[in-house]
Amino acid sequence: MSDITSEMTSPLNIPEPEETLKHPMEQYLRTERLPHIWCASCGIGTVLTAYITALQKSKLDPKKVAVVSGIGCSGRAAGYLRLDSFHSTHGRAIPFATGLAVGNPELKVTVISGDGDLIAIGGNHIIHAARRNINMTIICINNFNYAMTGGQAGPTTPESANASTAPYGAYEYPFNLPFLAESSGAIFVARWTALHIRRMAKSMTKALLKPGFSFIEVIAPCSTLYARRNRLGSGLDLMKYYHDSAIIKHGIDTREVDIDFQDRIVVGEFVNKDKTHFLEKRDQFLSKKLGDKYVPYKGPNSTTSTMKEEE
Amino acid sequence: MKADSIGVATGAHYLDGDHACSEGSIAAGCRFLAGYPITPSTEVAERIAVRFPKVGGMFIQMEDELASMAAIIGATWSGVKAMTVTSGPGFSLMMENLGLAAMLETPCVIVNVQRGGPSTGLPTLTGQGDMMQARWGSHGDYEIIAISPNSPQECFDLSIIAFNLAEKWRVPVLFMMDECVGHMTEKVIIPPAEEIEITPRNYYKGENGSYMPFKFNQADLAPMIKAGDGHFLHITGLTHDERGYPIINAAAQEKNVTHLVNKIRNNVEEIQIIEEEQIEGAEVVVISYGITSRVALKAVDYAREKGIKVGTLRLVTVWPFPEKRIRELAKDVKALVVPEINLGQVVLEVERCAGGACKTILVPHAGGWVHDPKDILTAIEEGAS
Ligand SMILES: Cc1ncc(C[n+]2csc(CCOP(=O)(O)OP(=O)(O)O)c2C)c(N)n1
Ligand code: SF4
Numbered sequence A: 001m002s003d004i005t006s007e008m009t010s011p012l013n014i015p016e017p018e019e020t021l022k023h024p025m026e027q028y029l030r031t032e033r034l035p036h037i038w039c040a041s042c043g044i045g046t047v048l049t050a051y052i053t054a055l056q057k058s059k060l061d062p063k064k065v066a067v068v069s070g071i072g073c074s075g076r077a078a079g080y081l082r083l084d085s086f087h088s089t090h091g092r093a094i095p096f097a098t099g100l101a102v103g104n105p106e107l108k109v110t111v112i113s114g115d116g117d118l119i120a121i122g123g124n125h126i127i128h129a130a131r132r133n134i135n136m137t138i139i140c141i142n143n144f145n146y147a148m149t150g151g152q153a154g155p156t157t158p159e160s161a162n163a164s165t166a167p168y169g170a171y172e173y174p175f176n177l178p179f180l181a182e183s184s185g186a187i188f189v190a191r192w193t194a195l196h197i198r199r200m201a202k203s204m205t206k207a208l209l210k211p212g213f214s215f216i217e218v219i220a221p222c223s224t225l226y227a228r229r230n231r232l233g234s235g236l237d238l239m240k241y242y243h244d245s246a247i248i249k250h251g252i253d254t255r256e257v258d259i260d261f262q263d264r265i266v267v268g269e270f271v272n273k274d275k276t277h278f279l280e281k282r283d284q285f286l287s288k289k290l291g292d293k294y295v296p297y298k299g300p301n302s303t304t305s306t307m308k309e310e311e
Numbered sequence B: 001m002k003a004d005s006i007g008v009a010t011g012a013h014y015l016d017g018d019h020a021c022s023e024g025s026i027a028a029g030c031r032f033l034a035g036y037p038i039t040p041s042t043e044v045a046e047r048i049a050v051r052f053p054k055v056g057g058m059f060i061q062m063e064d065e066l067a068s069m070a071a072i073i074g075a076t077w078s079g080v081k082a083m084t085v086t087s088g089p090g091f092s093l094m095m096e097n098l099g100l101a102a103m104l105e106t107p108c109v110i111v112n113v114q115r116g117g118p119s120t121g122l123p124t125l126t127g128q129g130d131m132m133q134a135r136w137g138s139h140g141d142y143e144i145i146a147i148s149p150n151s152p153q154e155c156f157d158l159s160i161i162a163f164n165l166a167e168k169w170r171v172p173v174l175f176m177m178d179e180c181v182g183h184m185t186e187k188v189i190i191p192p193a194e195e196i197e198i199t200p201r202n203y204y205k206g207e208n209g210s211y212m213p214f215k216f217n218q219a220d221l222a223p224m225i226k227a228g229d230g231h232f233l234h235i236t237g238l239t240h241d242e243r244g245y246p247i248i249n250a251a252a253q254e255k256n257v258t259h260l261v262n263k264i265r266n267n268v269e270e271i272q273i274i275e276e277e278q279i280e281g282a283e284v285v286v287i288s289y290g291i292t293s294r295v296a297l298k299a300v301d302y303a304r305e306k307g308i309k310v311g312t313l314r315l316v317t318v319w320p321f322p323e324k325r326i327r328e329l330a331k332d333v334k335a336l337v338v339p340e341i342n343l344g345q346v347v348l349e350v351e352r353c354a355g356g357a358c359k360t361i362l363v364p365h366a367g368g369w370v371h372d373p374k375d376i377l378t379a380i381e382e383g384a385s
């Protein structure tokens, strides 16, 4: 340790504690990969914190939880989680996750990715995974733009908001994500902002424990690009905006939760229903149709050719 | 390891190449297929859709080929042997995630029953125009293995080899059929399970917490794990180190990418499957693959009747290219004749390897039908003169 750093770490000569305090979430983080790439006051970290809280609350065995991300700032989430975690390609997190979730039914799979990744380039996959009711939880971090590539407009950019590829303001109609998810077949749909840490974590816990396709949208600040370009102030200012503009309306008709530029944001748990998920439905259907001839799929244990030698 | 008898339809069958490929894949231990319908490959998926529920397999029809390719990578890491099946346009859509499979060193099999292209081209008619795309269709440098069967029997036998090579080299294997072979019906003998050799996945057997998903530029490859084993695997399509963690700089790129390429290039002779016939003393050798290798035989017969000494070399594996063998051959013959159902793809490699030591003569065909053997004969005669 150089003189300067020792001065910095113990300016008052306080003895170092025998054991360094551990971060309460350390078990779930790849601490060797820190610091992360996200900007100061970015909302993505908050979502990760809520997700880890939800994992802890859910009491799921972390060994059986897999996370998949696509590409983007949000898509870096998988890389920091100490779970089986996969950083796939832009837009393909959901089909990759479908392979994992269907491939091995013992896994609980979460997809954490951005609005551009999941809704633009990956839009076809989200509607079909929801339609099939694949057992997976989607956490869509909506920062109203393509942040990783420099703040371009995307499918959730509110009308009139400025983006690098909408230099005079966006004029396309944006998607209403909860409505899209519900109408595609999602059995659990919620929306929160990065301000609603506890509620967000609670919804995530519910989603993780609920078999089937669940979708949570989190409105999160991209302080560096979207906020700066639209002169919305600092990350803190955005939190104030969320505080002042978010209206909690559980169970509201998802057709009514559109987001206009800097207008009110309806949040809450909108959909929570039960429906047999893909694997269960397939199993029930085929065993009825094929009777004795049906051999249920058991993931890696389906054939000796893919089993481990010990098994 | 011997094949699991569940799934091996031992006996004599009358099958087309597509169906034989399905049976071979099941015998190889494949239990996951994600695909999207496209002529002339759909029959592979259709037979699997019938067979899988009776052998404990999972067939899922995806929304497109991008999804299909991504899903089989996820499925492979979930612990199963997985495949997808497509033709021309679908093959193009798979390219980005084929690159991901190469980058993540994910064993899997992609069947492409080739039809005429480009674009929608000839949906129901044959072609061999995807050979260069098979090699390098995704961006960046990587190597794959490509196999070209020429009969329904080989669609069965070589499907098993495809899955075995995928596991051995941790690489996507492209099963490059063509419409003719896919839709040709012939006798197929499926041997008893105990006579079928299967390469099991090389699973990591060490402690939790010390697993590394990659091993770069060493004699052996890193073993695999499956999600859910407690190793907390991380893998990324970004340039990465042996832990699987991203590193964005030139030095890491050098290690990562040279490994992807060299694990195949340095082992070409171990991987390659080629069939040679009457090469000894030949003036001309016909180099071909897939259905064209059968058409060429007719031309070779005609040439031999005319007293020309002709040999044949069949590329059962087209990629990696048997560079050393072609270099040797070129020194001993007057000409190498390359018929293919495209306007000149594999011939470029032959010509490069021949390096001017002998003539290289392409017999092109734009697709839609096989060559007239007489056109190949003309090239052989030209080569011998
Ligand atoms: C096929 C492909 N097209 C484009 C890109 C470039 N790209 C990387 S991230 C990204 C957008 C990400 O936006 P979003 O998913 O909203 O994530 P954010 O960065 O906003 O968190 C794009 C277009 C890519 N990586 N791959
Ligand atoms: S660019 Fe925006 S989204 Fe990306 S890390 Fe920075 S603040 Fe977050």
Ligand SMILES: [Mg+2]
Binding pocket: A072, A114, A115, A116, A141, A142, A143, A144, A145, A146, A147
């Ligand atoms: Mg975004």
